[in-house]
Amino acid sequence: MRIHRHRRFQKPKFAAQEYKANQGIVAPEVRVMDAEGLPLGVLTIAEALKIAGEREQDLIEVSPKATPPVCRLGDYGQFKYQKEKEARKQKAQSKEVETKGIRLTVRIGQGDLDIRVEQAKKFFEQGDKIKAEMILRGRERAHTDMASAVFAKFLEKLGQFYPVRIESPLKSVEGRMHVIIARQT
Numbered sequence: 001m002r003i004h005r006h007r008r009f010q011k012p013k014f015a016a017q018e019y020k021a022n023q024g025i026v027a028p029e030v031r032v033m034d035a036e037g038l039p040l041g042v043l044t045i046a047e048a049l050k051i052a053g054e055r056e057q058d059l060i061e062v063s064p065k066a067t068p069p070v071c072r073l074g075d076y077g078q079f080k081y082q083k084e085k086e087a088r089k090q091k092a093q094s095k096e097v098e099t100k101g102i103r104l105t106v107r108i109g110q111g112d113l114d115i116r117v118e119q120a121k122k123f124f125e126q127g128d129k130i131k132a133e134m135i136l137r138g139r140e141r142a143h144t145d146m147a148s149a150v151f152a153k154f155l156e157k158l159g160q161f162y163p164v165r166i167e168s169p170l171k172s173v174e175g176r177m178h179v180i181i182a183r184q185t
Contacts, residue, residue: 017083017087019060019061019062019076019079019080019083020060020061020064021058021059021060021061021076022049022052022058022059022076023049024061025045025059025061025069025071027045027061027064027068027069028044028045029042029043029044029045029068030042030043030045030048030059030061030068030069030070030071031066031068031069031070031071032048032051032059032071032072032073033062033070033071033072033073034055034072034073035057035072035073035074037072042068048071051073052073055073057073057074057075058073058074058075058076058079059071059072059073060072060073060074060076060079095127097127097128097129098128098129099128099129099130099131099180100123100128100129100130100131101130101131101132101133102116102119102120102123102130102131102132102133103132103133103134103135104116104132104133104134104150104151104154105134105135105150106134106136106140106143106146106147106150108150113150113153113154113157114157116132116154117154117157117158117161120132120154120158121158121161121162124161124162124183127183129167129180129181129182130180130181130182131178131179131180132151132154132178132179132180132181133176133177133178134147134150134151134176134177134178135175135176136175136176136177137175141175144172144177147177148170148177151170151177151179155179155181158181162183162184163183163184164181164182164183164184165181165182165183165184166179166180166181167180167181167182168180
């Protein structure tokens with residue numbers, strides 16, 4: 001049995017963003033906000049750390065790309081937990097769009113074409129894209145016009161049920177023809 005080594009080291013799709021806190025902040029000046037979100041102004045890092053120490057809170061860098069970076073006072077553990085919770089919620093709500101394949105042939109019959117259209121309808125209902133593919137064998141390679149007609153017929157039948165958007169136009173590469181389509185929203 002073959003072991004797929006490259007699959008073991010995949011990165012998680014929703015990696016939690018790293019936030020700097022207290023002495024980890026390297027900017028000389030920061031815009032500080034208290035725990036309730038009220039602005040305290042632009043302070044040097046030493047002054048901001050002193051205020052955080054007096055209030056027994058952490059200084060957390062919220063927006064490092066702003067000029068000057070935005071920091072807020074609060075509990076670092078609680079802040080990090082809230083951000084991870086938001087990322088998990090976002091991951092649960094997001095659906096990754098898959099590309100499903102449907103294989104057609106030049107000599108496809110009417111019944112088989114209807115079945116492929118029904119499959120495509122199910123894929124569209126699930127929110128997926130479709131890659132309609134055709135492999136041309138032997139003498140079929142000389143008749144790309146017939147293959148194009150089959151694709152046109154497939155798209156026309158599918159278009160009766162859903163508005164179709166062509167994401168990748170019909171391409172022919174080494175005896176294979178394919179088109180990628182999606183449901184128009």
